[in-house]
Amino acid sequence: MPAKPRLAVVKFASCDGCQLSLLSLEDELLRLAGKIEVAYFLEATSRIEPGPYDVVLVEGSITTADDATRIQQLRRAAKYLITIGACATAGGIQALKNWADSEEYLRAVYARPDYIRTLATSTAIADHVAVDFELRGCPINKHQLLEVLRSLLAGCQPRTPTYSVCVECKRRGSVCVMVAHGTPCLGPVTQAGCGAICPAYDRGCYGCFGPSDQPNLVPLTDHLRSIGMTPEQVVNSLRGFSGYAGEFRRESERLVESIGTIATGVGAAAVEPDVADSSGEWGDGQPGGDPK
Amino acid sequence: MAERETKPDPKGKSLPASDDGPGAAGWIAKSDFQSFLDRLVALGYRTIGPTLIQGAIGYDEIRQVDDLPKGWTEHQSAGSYRLVRRDDDAWFGFNLGPHSWKRYLFPPQQTVAKAIKRDDGWQLDDVEDAEPPFAFLGVRACELAAILVQDRVFLNEHHSDPIYRRRRENALLIAVNCTQAAETCFCTSMGTGPRCVVAFDLALTETELGFTVEIGSPRGASVLAGLPIREAAPAECAEAASARQQAEDQISKRLDTTDIRELLLGNLDHPQWDDVAERCLSCTNCTMVCPTCFCHSVEEVSDLDGGQVDRVRQWDSCFNARFSYMNGGLVRGDVRSRYRQWLTHKLAGWIDQFDTSGCVGCGRCITWCPVGIDLTAEVAAIREVPK
Numbered sequence: 001m002p003a004k005p006r007l008a009v010v011k012f013a014s015c016d017g018c019q020l021s022l023l024s025l026e027d028e029l030l031r032l033a034g035k036i037e038v039a040y041f042l043e044a045t046s047r048i049e050p051g052p053y054d055v056v057l058v059e060g061s062i063t064t065a066d067d068a069t070r071i072q073q074l075r076r077a078a079k080y081l082i083t084i085g086a087c088a089t090a091g092g093i094q095a096l097k098n099w100a101d102s103e104e105y106l107r108a109v110y111a112r113p114d115y116i117r118t119l120a121t122s123t124a125i126a127d128h129v130a131v132d133f134e135l136r137g138c139p140i141n142k143h144q145l146l147e148v149l150r151s152l153l154a155g156c157q158p159r160t161p162t163y164s165v166c167v168e169c170k171r172r173g174s175v176c177v178m179v180a181h182g183t184p185c186l187g188p189v190t191q192a193g194c195g196a197i198c199p200a201y202d203r204g205c206y207g208c209f210g211p212s213d214q215p216n217l218v219p220l221t222d223h224l225r226s227i228g229m230t231p232e233q234v235v236n237s238l239r240g241f242s243g244y245a246g247e248f249r250r251e252s253e254r255l256v257e258s259i260g261t262i263a264t265g266v267g268a269a270a271v272e273p274d275v276a277d278s279s280g281e282w283g284d285g286q287p288g289g290d291p292k
Numbered sequence: 293m294a295e296r297e298t299k300p301d302p303k304g305k306s307l308p309a310s311d312d313g314p315g316a317a318g319w320i321a322k323s324d325f326q327s328f329l330d331r332l333v334a335l336g337y338r339t340i341g342p343t344l345i346q347g348a349i350g351y352d353e354i355r356q357v358d359d360l361p362k363g364w365t366e367h368q369s370a371g372s373y374r375l376v377r378r379d380d381d382a383w384f385g386f387n388l389g390p391h392s393w394k395r396y397l398f399p400p401q402q403t404v405a406k407a408i409k410r411d412d413g414w415q416l417d418d419v420e421d422a423e424p425p426f427a428f429l430g431v432r433a434c435e436l437a438a439i440l441v442q443d444r445v446f447l448n449e450h451h452s453d454p455i456y457r458r459r460r461e462n463a464l465l466i467a468v469n470c471t472q473a474a475e476t477c478f479c480t481s482m483g484t485g486p487r488c489v490v491a492f493d494l495a496l497t498e499t500e501l502g503f504t505v506e507i508g509s510p511r512g513a514s515v516l517a518g519l520p521i522r523e524a525a526p527a528e529c530a531e532a533a534s535a536r537q538q539a540e541d542q543i544s545k546r547l548d549t550t551d552i553r554e555l556l557l558g559n560l561d562h563p564q565w566d567d568v569a570e571r572c573l574s575c576t577n578c579t580m581v582c583p584t585c586f587c588h589s590v591e592e593v594s595d596l597d598g599g600q601v602d603r604v605r606q607w608d609s610c611f612n613a614r615f616s617y618m619n620g621g622l623v624r625g626d627v628r629s630r631y632r633q634w635l636t637h638k639l640a641g642w643i644d645q646f647d648t649s650g651c652v653g654c655g656r657c658i659t660w661c662p663v664g665i666d667l668t669a670e671v672a673a674i675r676e677v678p679k
C-alpha cells in the first residue's frame with residue numbers, strides 16, 4: 001500500500017446508508033483523511049479523480065446491464081475491491097425480485113415501465129467480479145469499517161467475526177428475546193458484527209448480516225414454526241435484507257419446495273412476524289415495557 | 293453466631309454446613325433491609341443483585357430494596373423462560389436468570405494490556421482493573437459452587453489471573469438460599485445445592501417478614517456490625533427451614549453421574565452425537581450462560597496510527613468453528629464434534645483438568661438454549677444404549 005492510498009467509494013443499486021457509515025465515523029474521520037486520499041466519493045465531495053485506485057469500497061447490487069459492465073471496469077481500476085453492505089454482498093432487499101416476476105414489478109411500480117431498463121435479478125458484486133473482502137450488514141457497522149481501513153493501512157488481515165449474533169448478544173448481557181419472550185430471532189444463524197443491536201431493543205434479529213459460519217438452518221426454522229410462525233412467515237423472514245445469501249436462500253427455497261407455492265411477490269405479507277407469547281404476564285406484546 | 297473463613301479455596305473443599313437452628317442465626321426485618329444496602333454502599337461496595345431486565349430477572353446494580361424483583365418469579369423449561377407474577381410479595385421467590393456472577397468476576401470483554409510505541413521500541417503494560425469491590429446479593433448455592441469451580445480455573449497453582457483474583461478477593465458474597473426450584477434445576481444431582489453451605493460471607497433465608505442470617509466469614513460478620521439484627525426466634529428458624537425444604541422437594545431433574553467420565557469418553561462414536569448435531573445451532577448460548585465456562589479469545593487491536601495496541605480478552609466458545617482453528621484448518625469442523633467437545637469437556641475433561649465436574653446443575657444451558665437441548669437428556673440417551 002502506498003504512503004497515502006487512493007480511495008474510491010462507489011455505489012450501485014443501494015440506499016447510500018452504508019457509505020454514510022464512513023461519514024458517521026466522526027471521531028476518526030479527520031485522522032483517516034490524513035492517511036487516505038479520497039479520490040472518488042460523491043456522497044462527500046463532488047471532486048472526481050480518475051482511477052486507478054488502491055482501495056474501492058463498493059456499495060449496492062447489480063440490477064442493470066450498464067452496472068454489470070461498470071463493475072468490470074471498476075475491478076480493473078481497483079487494487080483492493082471491498083464490498084460493503086447487504087446489497088453488495090448478497091443482493092440486498094431488492095433481491096426479492098429474484099423470486100418474483102420482474103416485469104410484474106415494473107408494471108406495478110412505474111407509470112411508464114417502458115422507460116425502465118433493468119435485469120431480472122439483483123445480484124451480489126461477487127457474482128460478477130472477484131472481491132477481496134466483504135463487510136456485511138444493512139447497514140454495515142462503522143467500527144467494522146474502521147477495522148477494515150485500519151487493517152489495510154497496516155497491511156494485515158481485518159478481524160471481523162464469523163460466529164453468530166448470539167455471541168455478541170450474550171456478551172452484551174441482553175436477555176434472549178426468543179427464549180424469554182417467544183419472539184422469533186435469526187441471531188443463531190446470522191453473522192455477528194452489529195453488536196447484537198436488535199435483541200437489545202427487544203426485537204428479534206432479522207438476519208441483516210447474512211449467514212454465520214456453518215449455520216444450522218433447519219433446526220432453527222423448525223423451531224420458529226413450533227413457536228407459532230407459519231411456513232410463509234418463516235420464508236419471508238429469511239428473505240429479508242440478506243435473503244439471497246447462500247444458506248438463507250437455500251433454506252427458504254427448501255421450505256418453499258416443501259410447502260408448495262408461496263406469496264412473495266408484490267404485496268406479500270409483511271416480513272415482521274408477531275407471535276410474541278402472551279401467556280406470561282410480561283409477554284403482553286409491549287416490547288420494552290417495564291413490568292414494574 | 294459461628295464464623296467461618298471463606299477465602300477463595302483453590303481445592304474447593306467442602307466446609308461443614310452452617311446451621312441457623314435456634315440461637316445460631318441472626319434475623320433482619322425486611323423493613324430494615326434498606327439499612328443493610330446503605331451499609332454496603334458506605335463500605336465502598338458496588339452491590340449487584342437480581343432485578344427486572346428486559347422481561348427477565350437478571351443481575352445489575354442494586355441501590356434500593358425496590359430494585360429487587362419483589363413479587364415476581366419465573367417459569368423455566370427447556371428453551372423457555374417466562375417472567376410471571378407471584379401470589380405473594382417474596383423478594384427472592386425465583387431461581388436463576390440468564391446472567392451469572394461470571395460476568396462480574398470474568399467480564400465478557402476487557403482490555404488486559406496495552407502496548408505503546410516508543411522511540412526505543414514497544415512498551416507493554418498490564419491495564420489496572422479499576423472496578424470497585426462488588427457485593428453480590430442473592431448468590432444461590434449452585435452459583436457459589438460455580439464460583440469455586442472458576443477459582444480452580446483462574447486461581448490455580450499454575451496460573452493466577454490478576455483481574456479475576458482482584459475482583460474475587462474483594463467480592464462480598466451474600467448468598468440467598470433457594471426456597472423453590474425451577475424445572476431445570478438439578479443441583480442435588482451435582483451435590484451443589486440447594487442449601488448454601490460453603491464459600492459465602494453471609495447467607496440469608498427469606499421468610500415472610502424478614503431474613504434469617506448466617507455468617508460465613510469474619511468479613512461477613514463485620515459488615516453486619518451495628519445493623520438492626522437480632523437473634524432469630526425459633527419460629528423464624530423453623531419457617532426458614534421449611535422454606536428451604538420446599539426447594540429441595542421441588543427439584544425433579546436428575547443427572548446420573550455414575551462413572552460419567554468413563555461413560556462419555558468411552559462413547560465418542562455414539563450415534564447420539566449425530567442426533568444432537570441435527571438439532572444444535574452451534575450458537576454458543578449454552579456456554580455463554582454457563583457460570584463455569586471460561587473459554588475466551590485474545591485479540592490485539594491497534595489504533596489508526598499503529599502507535600498503540602490494546603490486548604482485548606473476550607468470551608469465546610467451543611461452539612464457534614474458528615475457535616478451533618489451527619494452522620491448516622479447523623480441528624472441530626462440524627457441529628457434532630463441537631457439541632461433543634462441550635459435553636465431554638464439561639462433564640469428563642474437567643475432572644482430569646480441575647478435579648471437579650464443570651457442571652453445577654444450574655440448568656441455565658437448558659433454559660437458554662434457543663432450541664431447548666437438555667444436557668441431562670443427552671447424557672441419559674448415551675447411557676441408555678451403551679456401546
Ligand code: SF4
Pocket residue numbers: 165166167169170174175176177178179185186187188196199204205577662
Ligand atoms: S435474542 Fe437472538 S441473538 Fe440473542 S441470544 Fe437469543 S437467539 Fe441469539
Ligand code: SF4
Pocket residue numbers: 138165190191194195196197198199204205206207208209210
Ligand atoms: S441484530 Fe440482526 S438484524 Fe439487527 S442489526 Fe444485527 S444482524 Fe442486523
Ligand code: SF4
Pocket residue numbers: 387388432433434435470472473474477478479480484485486487539543653654655
Ligand atoms: S440449581 Fe439448586 S441452588 Fe441452583 S437455583 Fe436451582 S434449586 Fe437453587
Ligand code: SF4
Pocket residue numbers: 578581582583584585638650651652653654655656657658667
Ligand atoms: S453445564 Fe448447564 S447446568 Fe451445568 S453449570 Fe453449566 S449451565 Fe449450569
Ligand code: SF4
Pocket residue numbers: 571572573574575576577578579611660661662663664665
Ligand atoms: S446446545 Fe443449544 S445453546 Fe448450545 S450451541 Fe447448541 S443450540 Fe446453541
